Amino acid sequence: MTNISTENKKVLPTGEDLGGAKQEFNITVYTENQIGLLNRIAIIFTRRKINIDSLNTSPSEIDSIHRFTIVINETEDVVRKLCRQIEKQVEVLKVYYHTNADVIWQEMALYKVSTNVIAEQVSVERLLRENGARAVVIRKDYTVFETTGHREETESLIKILQPFGLIEFVRSARVAIIKDSEGFNAKLREFERLEPGEEVIENEYLNQGQKVFTM
């Protein structure tokens, strides 16, 4: 599991100046359920003028523990520093970051199109089926389709439906499952102890990236 220290350190393409090229990172934050925490986390990004591409909050595998999934496009060096700042917040238990290859992720999208168009144009039905879209609501005037998948998939369906008069489109934030995570239960038990084991308090940050981050 990759977290903000070095468990299974990932070798990422190293850029010239910023300790790696920019790419999508999935940041997973385990937190207490506390009002105001969303803001505390969000301002860590906005203070540094970093755009959050996607942010999802949800329950986690553990009752009472919340889970944020945040997607940003940045260098690993920047992401690591952001994660340390997030983990510093009192109500944050643990932060991990992963590349897209390290997670299974999905986004859900809804499309509203005119029912008449679909009824009249056979090709639309075929295109929807090819793209794995499913009808959620069918009314006389409009139909709502749903599709779930990666960004490119939900995006390509927009392009496909646009010529047929796409009335409305919305996409959810990303949710991501960490491929090699064993879940948070064992770690939480450590956190609840007064003297936790080393497992949860990783303090190794040796020599990841040579360049100093300047912003």
Next chain:
Amino acid sequence: MEVAQQELPAPAKTKETVEVSGSVALLESLIAEGTDTIFGYPGGAIMPIYDALYDYNEKLNHVLVRHEQGGIHAGQGYARTSGKVGVVFATSGPGATNLVTGLADAQIDSTPLVCITGQVFAHLLGTDAFQETDVINITTPVTKWNYQVTDANEIPEVIAKAFYIARSGRPGPVLIDITKNAQIQKFNFEGYTACNHIRSYRPKPIVRKQYVEEAAALINQAKKPFVLFGQGVILGSAEQEFKAFIEKAGIPAAWTILGVGAIPTDHPLNVGMLGMHGNYGPNVLTNECDVLIAIGMRFDDRVTGRLDKYAKQAKVIHLDIDPAEIDKNVQTTVPVWGDCKETLPLLTELVEAKQHTEWLAKFNDYTRQEVEAVIHNELNPSTEEMTMGEVVRVLNELTGGDAVIVTDVGQHQMVGCRYAKFNKTRSNVTSGGLGTMGFALPAAIGAKFGAQDRPVVAIIGDGGFQMTLQELGTIMQTGIDVKIIILNNRFLGMVRQWQELFNERRYSFVDIQSPDFVRVASGYGIAGKTVNDRAELTPALEQMLNHDGSFLLEVMVTKENNVFPMVPQGCSVSEIRLK
């Protein structure tokens, strides 16, 4: 704790509870945490707490300040000299927003504070009620933690958390916003239990032996090791451990502006101040050392200068309690995470006893050059007009280095920190990270409350003094003994210096006029004097120090003097200029 238990039957044992208001529970909780002094200002939304305070006069000393910013700076001064958590009260709306500068200052300088703000009734939240401000969201970026209480039942637990978070790990300011209904609400107070664990909060990382060993190996191989120390040594009460470490390893050590005093000024291994206006040797030799050992400091840009030319030749060992500081600005070779009170003794045990005589001599060479080019003229000027440095020199001679020195921000701050002599820790109170003008006067008041047996001398510029001079009223009312030196150069000196050096002397709005400071002080019943001539300086400083009670001494100094050495912005520390 005892007081609380006398008044209220110890509930943990007897299971008895007492019905009290949220306000009373708050005050009992503060007393249980050892609070003796509160700096505050009342107002509508905090009135129930002030009403309860009326009956707590003997247990809690409330200092009525003249402005909430003065209150929070006083809380900071108190925390810095006493080592305890500073407690500040303010009302909702403008009262709370006036705290923001102090919160930001305390956040960046890691000062433990618990600020209590009143808030409008819970049912009025979000209605744009009178004096309602979204205090939690305004203060989120500048607090270590903040929380809004809307139910009195939460108060004991939240206050316990607030104190635990403020003082543990890397300390910082905490703000608790309490709605008026929660202040009034009666509930069964089951007594106060201090907090020592929050599952999502790790105040300090576990020390890993491996890194201590790696660090010791690097230090033992080093030919030219160099220690940089910051406030972490003081905050961790690790002054003795630090001294033992550098003495055994024989490593020259230089301080950040907040680390000064962690070892005495005249310690043979103390080679001076780091950074933009620091000493010559420590800056130049940063780029010559082979192992750089940073202890409880955060590589602020005023310390490092240009980062890509900062100590590139050196292996870097960083001891810090805050994991987010490791590799933040300077890439670390060995991170020694943890409380330096724990890590330093481990390191001391593993390092070989050495003396780096030749290396230390290099620092002394640079010191000689700096004395010749800068220090001698600053401390013993041959000019007719007085310099800031000579005022500090005479002050050193008279106090012997035992005073608490509080400085404001600007040229006098750099001069004060460079030349003041410190024998003891917790003797320098200044706004380091935020650079808050107007900090010194209220901070000095708090510093005195935090260290009542020590002389407290505030050194302030003519500009900064005018930002918070209303706190002379607090001095008047409390009768607290604070000595104030205004170094008056009739300019906003530091900005003027930059305009002279970098903006072709285009003196844009730095020519500041001042009132007759002595008469202003006199209006508050505070004795004072203005010194224009060198001959009067020593007698006047003596008079100030011997005066029973507060005293304001205005010293007229050279108008256009510059602070040197200086690392110009965008330059490397080794490009430091002596003139």
